[in-house]
Amino acid sequence: MTIATPTLAAATAPSNAPNNVPMVGPMAGPAISPERRLWAQDFCTRAASLSPATVEAFAAQYHPQATFSDPFQTVVGRPAIAQAYQSMFGALREPRFSDLQAAWTDPETLAIRWVFRFSVSARGPETALPGTSWLRLDPASGLIC
Numbered sequence: 001m002t003i004a005t006p007t008l009a010a011a012t013a014p015s016n017a018p019n020n021v022p023m024v025g026p027m028a029g030p031a032i033s034p035e036r037r038l039w040a041q042d043f044c045t046r047a048a049s050l051s052p053a054t055v056e057a058f059a060a061q062y063h064p065q066a067t068f069s070d071p072f073q074t075v076v077g078r079p080a081i082a083q084a085y086q087s088m089f090g091a092l093r094e095p096r097f098s099d100l101q102a103a104w105t106d107p108e109t110l111a112i113r114w115v116f117r118f119s120v121s122a123r124g125p126e127t128a129l130p131g132t133s134w135l136r137l138d139p140a141s142g143l144i145c
Contacts (some may be wrong), residue, residue, distance in 0.1 A: 031107075032104045032107060033107070036104065036107060036137075039137075039142070040102045040104070040110055040112075041102075043061060043102075043110075043112070043135070044100040044102055044112065046058050046061070047097045047100060047112075047114065048096070048097055048098065048100055050085065050096070050097065051089070052086060052089045055082050055085045055086045055089075056082055058082075058085065059078050059079075059081050059082035059085065060078070061143060061144055062078050062081050062143060062144045062145075063078070063138050063141060063143040063144060063145040064077065064078050065077060065145075066078065066081060066143070066144050066145050067145075068080070068081040068084055070084070088118075092118040092119070092120060093118060093119045093120065093121060093122060093124070094117070094118060094119060094126075095116065095117070095118040096116075096117050096118070097114045097115070097116055097117075098114070098115050098117055099113070099114060099115040099130075100112060100113070100114045101113045101114075108136055108137045108138075108139055109134065109135070109136050109137070110134075110135045110137070111132060111133070111134055111135075112132065112133045112134075112135065113130070113131070113132050114130070114131055114132070114133065115128050115129065115130050115131075116128070116129045116130075116131060117129075
């Protein structure tokens with residue numbers, strides 16, 4: 001999936017950032033509040049440092065009845081979303097999101113480009129799959145819905 005507008009931009013993360021993954025930098029597009037910009041930066045930082053120990057806190061960013069879809073599954077509800085993320089740690093070796101870039105398309109919709117990196121075995125090559133997530137925030141709660 002490609003994003004035509006707005007332009008996505010990333011800034012270099014501090015050297016102590018997990019895996020030295022880029023964090024969200026200036027975002028073009030509609031007028032976005034400073035709080036929303038910080039939310040996007042926080043989401044990208046959490047995604048870049050996702051681990052089995054942080055899955056529950058990461059899933060807390062989702063509305064209790066949110067829908068999560070990827071090419072392998074569609075699940076509804078925060079517990080199912082947490083399980084979807086948790087399952088990648090059981091099935092893959094060193095799964096992680098890197099090269100994150102984000103842009104707001106409107107005040108409630110955030111597009112995030114990323115590269116999902118993993119290997120299937122200790123001796124296997126690393127696979128790098130680029131992708132885009134479209135996050136829609138509930139205006140009332142500020143959670144992903």
